[in-house]
Amino acid sequence: MSIPNPIPMTILLVEDDEVDIMNVKRAFKKNNISNPLVVAHNGIEALALLRSTEADAPKPRIILLDLNMPKMGGIEFLKEIRQDPELAALSVFVMTTSNEDGDKIDAFNLNVAGYILKPLSMDRFIAAVSTLKSYWTLCEYPE
Template identity: 45%
Template sequence: MRRASRSQATLDIILVEDDDADAKAVHRALEKSQVAKPAARLTDGVEALAYLRGETGTPPSHYVLLVDLNMPRMNGLELLAEIRRDSRLHGAVAFLLTTSADFGDIAAAYEQNVAGYIVKENAGTGFADLVGTLDHYRRLVELPRIEVRH
């Protein structure tokens, strides 16, 4: 049996975030660290699903999703539910990144098999702790390959 190769040197991050300031801060932190690179930034779940399904672009074959909870049109939990129902996308690795520390939101996120629930205020100054977590994650975890077939 062939062993999966170690994930690439940097992570491809697909950021689903409607707040421009937060998106810019995450983008800056990722670029500065060289741990991960932003592959795409989408502003809501509808836009993200279209991208992930290859309808509006070509997502990388290995990626980690950083998904905001509260977004217009389709929120983060609704997006995750759609991803988990999609036979091509259901294995996608996703972290929820949000301002909500509500126990109900946390439970609902883990019901959608998130890799982690990160409250933005706990992500560190300039999202430094988030980047550190992603650095550890990329060095230890093999990501699933997600192919978009047309």
């Protein structure tokens, strides 16, 4: 029998749009999600955070990833973490405005846990985040 980890799982949001960052934070609040949320504004910043060797650096297990970002986009970031044995097992959910089949195919070929189109209404966005919370609350992760 496993003992539940009392420390809430850290979530990494990789998003360059400040409005979308605020929407995610608002959706977390509306869904009573108390998990620590760490924000990186592009793939390079996210990789630096994930690869940090500092003892107090957050170790996210779940990533919410936008695809269209400066410096390093989401697909390039996914390729990078999937090739890194230390990061390959991270659960990644794409949250993007891109409805392109090519992006969806690329993302799923890189083993994403889900591909979510950013809804236009806040109510739909809150509902999508609620579903994500159900997912990561139900899943068991190794220590």
